[in-house]
Amino acid sequence: MSDTRILVIAEQEKGHLSSATARVMDAASRLGGPIDVLVAGSQASEAAQKAARLTGVSVVTSVEDSAFDHMLAENMGSLIVSLAEPYTHLLCASTTSGRNVMPRVAALLGVGQISDVIAVESADTFVRPIYAGSVLATVRSLDDKKVMTIRPTAFEPVGEQSAASVSSATSTGDQGLVTFVDEQLAGGERPELGGARVIISGGRGLGSAENFRLIEGVADRLGAAVGASRAAVDAGYVPNDLQVGQTGKMVAPELYIAAGISGAVQHLAGMKDSKVIVAINSDEEAPIFQVADYGLVADLFQALPELERKL
Amino acid sequence: MKVLVAIKRVIDHNVRVRIREDHSDVDLTHAKMAMNPFCEIALEEAVRLKEQGIADEVVAVSIGDKSVQEQLRTAMALGADRVLHVNSDTAVDSLGAARVLAEVVKRENPALVLLGKQSIDSDSSQTGPMLAALTQLPQATFASKITIDGDRLEVTREIDGGLETLAMSLPAVVTTDLRLNEPRYAKLPAIMKAKKRPIESLEIDTLGVDVTPRQALIRVDVPRERQAGVRVDSVDELIDRLKNEAKVI
Incomplete structure (x- = not known):
């Protein structure tokens, strides 16, 4: 060889x-x-x-x-x-x-x-x-x-x-097979999911698109990317390119915070390689706690604003 | 126009995969098998194109031993007009499949080839772009929207940062992402009818392509399970532990 x-x-x-x-x-x-x-x-x-x-x-x-x-x-x-x-x-x-x-x-x-x-x-x-x-x-x-x-x-x-x-090196040029039309990129100021050091994801527990602002507030404090579970995407809270999971993005940040996410297998497949996982959920039986390094059983609508304030 | 759809038979996505005791491979004995979910989406898109009057023939092709005929019958029940079985007693890898499909493309001359973006067994995500390369056709992978106007194709693709739209001329190769459509279920009368319909079959070695595997599987393992950690009592404790114990913030 x-x-x-x-x-x-x-x-x-x-x-x-x-x-x-x-x-x-x-x-x-x-x-x-x-x-x-x-x-x-x-x-x-x-x-x-x-x-x-x-x-x-x-x-x-x-x-x-x-x-x-x-x-x-x-x-x-x-x-x-x-x-x-x-x-x-x-x-x-x-x-x-x-x-x-x-x-x-x-x-x-x-x-x-x-x-x-x-x-x-x-x-x-x-x-x-x-x-x-x-x-x-x-x-x-x-x-x-x-x-x-x-x-x-x-x-x-x-x-x-x-x-x-x-x-x-010499360019091989345009092969003339495909033209780029346009792109719609999400995110803006926040880091991209794939490369983010910290990610905070919201799930169905947030209850509405408006309530996702609670996630964004914490994300901005941490310089984190925002993600979502498939349930949150399917419920129309956030666009689908934020979806973390087997059928969405596979991520492995240093810190992954799952808020209001129950922890379906399909979501776990996309984030279980994160270094540190935090779960915040009002349901203490939620499967997400089984993979979380730190679990907080709490009402999101109190815990997330408190987190944002104290970080 | 004719649409060719490639179909792969894989383990049913609801089945938990086991590995053999000697770690030599996964154990698919008696496992329930099904059409790869992304191939179902590709087939659904082809059938919709026909229903919209854009396509006039949907041909489904699968490579494998006789068992893949089960998925080809499903394809007929779901709306494929014709199905083609490329018979191979040994499994082919992505390059092998792409080479076989390139021969099928030569014979069938489709305006559009639809494939799933990946199969849920090997998760390689290779066959579509490889086929495009071998047939020198334009490619659009991870499609979430397909628009055809005459021989112009526009595809919206799911990319890491969001969505991207590309334009190209037909013929082209497109691989389908999850959100392109929601596949229908086959209806019982269609399933019954599909049982009686013919399946075209040809032997893989008559195609004159090299399908020697490019990789050897050395072993398989099950990844280490994550253990549950500690429960914290307050936001203050959480912040403290993230700062001073995990040192991630």
Whole structure:
């Protein structure tokens, strides 16, 4: 087998490097071998400067071309394949972008993909969750080139180094297959669920969309992202992109606060890997207490404002 | 226009998965099997396109041994006009499935291929984009809304920060997310009728594609269960413990 050489495909938007990149770097550093990073899109060179300072990066390749904005799979796929030749491992975060682009890359290269890796055992053996995380599979890749997506929350962000060199590569351009129309992004000031250090989620117990303000109040105190259970989404309290769970976002923040969430299996599947879980619920029998490090049996409408005041 | 829907037979989503004592694999013996829920959504969307007069034929395809015919019959009961069984005694992985489906696309020439965004067993989320790559078609994964106007397709996708809309020309490959639609249930007369309808079958080795698995399963484990922690009596105690014990705020 050829010597290990790794390419990390970073996501960036308007010069902002995705926070998942530092975590993918942690996974990459466990493979053994030099690690290069690819950053593409408008203002890629700004994000490339940030990527160059991540510990362990050898060379950052920057491709500044709007064809790669929004990580369009057809355009990103062609670009990655054009650069893939010297690498034994191609890594991307298992975000919706990574899961969109990387299988396309794998198929164009004629290799399989290892999805959603949560642990690196060796350069060819990895652990990944299957059956919605109820089973962990250890798999060995039989391909010479390993195309992988990495679950960012399963790895720690690497630190900083003095900047590595940044080079540029030829754009493969727009493949002319897909056009971006528009996007509706939620959140605004608050951090995104996927990368948040602290998340506070509300459930059906809040009773209405208006009452979600109680969650937001605490979130703003903590600099936390806001999430929701499927029940809260189905009841129309919040838009569905806030849903944490098996069918929504899988999160693993340092602190997860579940308020008024009973703890259905489908919700637990999406947050049980959080470092510290707090449950606040008026029903002391709620299953959420069985996974919570700290449980507070209380009326949300008193506890949440008190929490906001005292934090 | 013709819509091709790929169907995967998986363990029923209500069944709790067990692993074998020797950790060699999951144990599916006697487990209730069903159509992958995301494939049900793909099929439902295809049937709705037909009901709206946008599609004129819905073809469902599944890869596997004879048992997948059960899900293909369900597909017929739910509204598929024709079903195709690609017979394979061994399981195929995502790349293998994508290569088989690419051959089926060549033969069937559909305007739209619909697949579930992932199967609830392997959770890989690969086959759709791999098929798009192999057929050189545009792709839209995690669709929550599909609009077709002539040969123009607009797909709203569920992305990490919210929603994104892409436009492309047909033919295209689309994978379906949970909120695209709510699948119907099959009605008894349709189920009875589907039992008598023919299933086209072809052997996987006649397609001339390499479906050798790309990964070896070394072992499976059950993740460590989380234990319940402590009950706190007040908001003050909670804040104190989060600050001084857990040190997370």
